[in-house]
Amino acid sequence: MAHCMLYLSILLTLVSLLQSSHAVDYVVSNNAGNTTGGARFNNEIGEAYSKQMLSSATDFIWRIFWQTNAADRKNTQKVSLFIDNMDGVAYAINGEIHVSATT
Numbered sequence: 001m002a003h004c005m006l007y008l009s010i011l012l013t014l015v016s017l018l019q020s021s022h023a024v025d026y027v028v029s030n031n032a033g034n035t036t037g038g039a040r041f042n043n044e045i046g047e048a049y050s051k052q053m054l055s056s057a058t059d060f061i062w063r064i065f066w067q068t069n070a071a072d073r074k075n076t077q078k079v080s081l082f083i084d085n086m087d088g089v090a091y092a093i094n095g096e097i098h099v100s101a102t103t
Helices: 002-017 036-044 046-064
Strands: 025-030 078-084 090-093 096-100
Touching (some): 025 036
């Protein structure tokens, strides 16, 4: 369970770095579904909850930085979350968040 909380806190931190536009499409891909961490992601967090958290984190950032209209926000159409079988914990680049399924 500690790893799930770690993943969620990393996810929220990384999303906070991404400023999005109002109509953001959130995409979640588990590329490590056949690993222990990938299966755990599916069973304990899941795609629907991840999308909900991405949206909630985006709304939170907009409120914190007083970005009340679209002109104040970076125009990002899509934010993708990838659960990968990789070394390291997580990184974000160009609207993509990559989280390691390795425990």
